[in-house]
Amino acid sequence: MSSETVRGRLTDGELSPQRVAGLVAAVLLAGLVLWGFAFPETQAGRFVAILTDRSTLAATLRLSVPIAFAALGGIFAEKSGVINIGLEGLLIVSAFGGVYMADVTGSVWMGLAAGIVASTLLALLFAVVCIEFRADQIIAGLAIWLIALGLAPFASQVVYGGPNTASVDTVDAIVIPGLSSIPFFGALFSATPFVYLMFGAVAASWWTLNRTSFGRWVNASGENPKALDTAGVNVTRVRYAAVLLSGVLCGFGGAALSLSIGQFVGSGSTMVNGKGFIAIVTYLFGNYNPVGALLSTMLFAGLDALQLTLQARDVFAVPQPLVRTIPYVTVIIVLALFGRTRIPKAAGEHYESGDE
Amino acid sequence: MDRFDRRTFIKGTGIAGLVGLAGCTGGPTGGGDNESGGGEETTTAGGDTTSESGGNETGNESADGGSSGGSGSDVNVGVVYATGGLGDGSFNDQAQQGIQQAESEYGISYNEAQPDEVSQFKNFQQQFASSTDPNYDLVSCIGFLQADALSEVAPQYPDQSFQIVDSVVEADNVASYVFKEHEGSFLAGQMAGMLTTSSFSAGAGSTNEEKVVGFVGGVEGELIGKFEAGYKAGVKNVSEDIQVQSTYVGSFNEPSGGKEAALSMYNAGADIVYHAAGNTGTGVFQAAQEQGAYAIGVDRDQSVTKSSYQNVILASMVKRVDTAVFNAAEAVVQGNFEGGSVTTLGLEQNGVALVYGQGLKSDIPSDVKSEVESVRESIISGDISVPSDPSNV
Amino acid sequence: MSTAVTLDGITKRFPGVVANDDVTLEVERGTVHALLGENGAGKTTLMNVLYGLYEPTAGQVYVDGEPREFDSPRDAIDAGVGMIHQHFMLVDPMTVAENITLGNEPRKWGGLAVDRDAAREQVRELSERYGFDVDPDADVEDVSVGVQQRVEILKALYRGADVLILDEPTAVLTPQEVEELLAVLEELTAQGKTIIFITHKLGEAMHAADDITVLRDGKNVGSVKADTTTREELAELMVGREVLMETDKPPAEPGAVSLAVDGLRATDERGVEVVSDVSFDVREGEVFGIAGVDGNGQAELIEAVTGLRQPESGTVSFGGTDVTDWSRRRRIDEGMAYIPEDRQERGLVMEFDLVDNAILGSQHTAPFARGGRIDWDATREHAERIVAEYDVRPPNADATSGSLSGGNQQKFIVGREFERDPELVVATHPTRGVDIGSTEFIHDRLLDLRNEGRAVLLVSSKLDEVQGLSDRLAVMYEGEVMDVVDPEAVTEEELGLLMAGEYPEGYGPESEAGDAGCVATDGEPNEATQPASNDGSEGGTR
Amino acid sequence: MSSDDTPNTETDAADSDGREPGTNTGQSDAPAAIERLVRASAVERALISVSALLLSVAVGFVLILAAGRMTTCSTAATTYFGVGFCYDPVTVYDLLFLGAFGDLSSDLINGQLATTLSQTTVLMFTGVAVAVAFRAGIFNIGTQGQLVVGALGSAVATLWASTLVSGVVGTLLLLPFGLAVGAFVGGVYGAIPGALKAYADANEVITTIMLNFVATAVALYLVQDHFQDPESVATQTVPLPEYATFPSVIFRARDDFSLVAFVVAAALLVAVYLLIERTSFGYDLRTSGIQPEAAEYGGVDAARTVVASMTLSGALAGMGGAVYVLMIIGNFQTGVPAYGFDGITVSILAGNNPLGVGFAALLFGVLKSGSIVVDVGTDVPPQLVGVLRGLIILFVAMPEFFRMIGTRVWSVRPSGSGGQPVTDGGTVADSRGDVEDDVDAESGVPTEGGERDE
Known part of the structure; x- marks a missing residue:
């Protein structure tokens, strides 16, 4: 904003204070890791052991699934010029929808489909409100979150008599023999189908955005909708498609979240518990690149997995509630150090082609 | 006031139900029948009520007083649940089961409230206390967080009987029920410690060589600390060499966090994880099943309420909230409600107990069972004193 | 010759406004047809109708003699009509080839993938066929404005356009780039394409077009052949009355140095140096002009002077004091008035009414604020005075500034800044988009201030304006001051060369053609010889 | 020769689309004087809020009926068109909106009304906290965290100070002290994301969300490890003595509502309103909120304004936390209700006008309190109120929808230009894009707005 002109030279310079601080942090971390490798019996050593444990990667992957899907959804919406801050809400309805349908039909895959449908319907509402009725996107996104936060437990209450649903079956991990026993990376070959779906979705999203016509149009719609319009592509339609796609992707994420536990928990902030917001953080970090978003998701999820393990192993004598803040504090620090992302120029703006 | 049968299940009645009206699956039935067509397990007040229970009784008979068995009492009970709501498969559901038992045995009526914030407790309590249509004969307050509110509300309504579970409120019209969770947890720890040091295989899991067990808590606090403390003490009672890993997820509603916490422990060699984490605990069971290891449930017999995890739930540290609720209601019905009383429910009173899982109880070695039983007796007799603060273990 | 496009009785109404009123127009195939008129005359609207962006309220469009209904640009494109907007419709982060093929x-x-090789190849072929020199793989945001314009033209050609509409194509070009553009247009017409270009510069219309149609107030007031008309005739058609341009001004009486800029360097948002070692001073009682094609560092220079941008090095002195590190607010308080070039972004808060806007910049100072509290009565009075004296219409201080037309917004800003009783006025494009009467008024007031002994720093891309008003005139090119010249003596052609980075005979760093007391730059200018820059980053190399 | 650039008595048509020069276009929400308050914009905004409320009630009506068909019951609560429904929306709304006021005919100061007003009081603080940030163009989602730390700080500090004084004097000293500490702690916590935004370009939406999580965890740690009430099983601090909490005036002490706190909150709303509308600081704040470039041009130190307004916002939220402690709960307890998030919805509904916050807070106070009555009085799931809240916000976000309806119904286009959001946060100004058609009226600078500041 206003400070940018003045700030610009500080943040963009080769050796800004932030870059320096980031470098120092990286060096310190590297030092800690080296120290850990050299002296495995120390705290640092145990830390490194946890860090390089195969199960840490496995946990990271699992925790990444809902966040990564939501982040991909957020990328499509925002790249097309519609900031979708309601990802959290989409995750919530799909988490409930997934379990409900899995419960009714007994099939996890029907559940997944229902989760996607539920999320897409809510995304459609969001799209209509933002695109048709020119709603402020941020506020409408918040509304979507609030609606879902009420609606899913409401439905659960009606159907199950409480905000938490019954238990349903979950899916088993797909283990690729041989490969799954590789140290550390073996976790990549012994994971639930949702993890593989996540990788597939990241790849497909990357391809769609970078290699297909639709991806070009999404880009143009967020950067310069008028250019797209004058090139003869219907901006409204592209934006609808992108927002609905964000619904579909969030549907995968939410359903994967609840179906890998086999229950929807709707009390409090529900089982989604801020993952949709984290997703926004990660795609901003990832600079709207699906691969970047995946990596930053894994950074966050990895920290989350790490803090759970650090608690269990009593590494670093820090009170447990404080250990839990590690991922959040890390996000703040990283954001402060490398804070700037280039957001699509027309994001947040309503676009009306020609006259009405 | 209209009475509804709120425990209704339209499961198995069709996909259309999701969207609402389309299916028209529900609505007034006029007869209070249940449509429990789906043959699946339910989360209802499925009963593990007493040792003889084991089935999936749906427990949703009509709430119409008089229509069901019992003496047809016109007693009305208002229940204010703990935050977290029904369907947690443990604490609140257990309380509900107690009131439903009273319903079926004495034909009482009840009305439930599910606050979602601490600040609402007081208002809910007042709502019930001040209501005249119907007049509530008893207000059951579930959960220690209600204590402060109740200690203010109770004196305002001296003629109203209250019950509080999990805390003590000193007032003439409040019956307090507290549990010695650490005692029950000690038994859980005893069992876990013995099993992890032996070679045990049954159901979907088996123990390993490592002498490691785990504990997953919801949010740090004194109450959950009692579970952790008792459990740790129980494990150490078997052998000081056994390592107990302990993690708090920070929420009672985050099963994915519970799952990861438990997985992290299983991966570090733990084979049995005990949870005191409400909904978060579902993730612990899930993790146990995936890892071919074991878990210990809490509050209710979770091998029943979460029957899909029957093959990994060794036992549950049952906390008889239902007994507390039922007893209070019963006392009101029978006219011997005792305000100002404090009922402490420990092992001795069968207020807490270690209940072996439905799927595995026959596989647990008898030496373990007998040792657990003898430890239980030692605790009751006072030979073993169980700490209630984990930092004292 | 046949008719490529016919517009028959086009009327376009917007709520409360008639933008085009029964306009009829014929364009011959293979010709260049200029659509001439002042801002707001309805030229762009008319062309948007032809391009399918607007649906006409009444009237009929014919292309190649066929009646057409365009619902969207897609329809127009299919009919062979392409449009190059004044503000390029390009997607910055995409490459040239991606932009050209967008939508096709x-x-x-x-269909699972874009055939990027084919796209590249097609663009290269097209570019060669019309003699364009563009790199298909360059990122659009990295190429010069002139190249971007060619990309726009290629975009239309790629879609098979036979009729090309160019909206104000020369506004952002140097005189030399304009010549190149005209050569391109000639090549296109030679290959059978039809060009319609919108302009408000009658010289350009006469120079480049075969036929000229003049619009005024949404009406066609005359179509003429370029070689049979005169400038006077066109000017009268455009304005509706005879136009006198010359402003009489008494000779300057320069006093003490008010503003001194020394060795100033500044970078843009991307960290590229866009102001390179600029030095000059502005004296009391004179108008110091800065001429140059937009985007040669003027904006950043002015921001550094007015306190909106921290310079990398160098100093800015004001009234003899080094103010380089002063905040914007302090500079305002010390008497630096500033008419910003982007009035809708900076100059006015669009959602505020004029009362609120009247104290933008003096919200902390008496008489409008005392003890942190704003005196709204005094402020209202002040706003109403500006509205009255500067003829802001509608004369209603409660109107939001967003509801005013551009010219009236500008008049309000000018009024507010002049009423500060400033020591120095920094005026950037003060008459852009302002009607002729107000332009004269603003020019007169600027000269009044100068005659009262105030210093005026004037930046404008309009040559006649800077030339007419300035007492000394600096020309900027790629972040450097090429030279400071005497505006009375310099010719438009010489200025054009300087603006393109070349030294005409008699000018240069060593020459004394400008004001003898002022050194333009203290270093060598770069030896830029090509008329158009390909990237803006070489300005800093010395 | 003629001037190149001449009359522009009319802007290009596209530019004036929807604008009627000379009329107030309803864009300003910055009335500078009271007489300018009652203008089309304010009226229109209020109309939109009311319409949004009514529409969401209507949608909720359908939802209740639908839910009533999905569940089963022995007797129909209501019957429409021959179809029986288990839930009766009329009853629900009766209990929700009227129930929140209790039985006023028999007891003017009944407990339910007190609950409504006490919820309203806290929401006034968090609502105005969000509004201040919003007006400065900052999306403070961290009100919840600021409230939590403010509440904790206030509880701990007041507890300490209450050992020094007592009695009426104690009350007179301790209450301002408690509020001040809450404001200070909340302010500092709000200043962190403000400074991160101003000096490191860190997106405040993200940092404030993260800081909410951090606040909860840190508060839990601090209470548990340092300030735990040894008498209680709950994770909470020692209860404050009676004289350290808000005295109940008129209302009963047991109802946890104090008119004093309510008056303080109301006065604060007026004060913040005056601060924003009548002072130089407020001018700076509003300007940088609506149009940061213009603010900078006008000599506003953007960075400092960001930090200052976030500090102010955090301080107001922190005071809300203090009031929660000193009026409602009497100590600090983990699991603080989501007043901070509700503050966002309150502020949005109020169009970020501090005076409007009063009304919006009352509405949400009614919803919160009424939902308890609904929960006790019917079997309709109480989460319904959450859905209603979301719907209200959704509808408030789309004023264009109501304008369209208004246009159809009265076939008169309201004076407002379309697409102006009710808030000053994200902007969707409709003139954007169209302006680009205006020949030469604009500089080459694209008029892109809506840049999220990273």
């Missing part, structure tokens, strides 16, 4: 991407693998 060649695909492969059953």
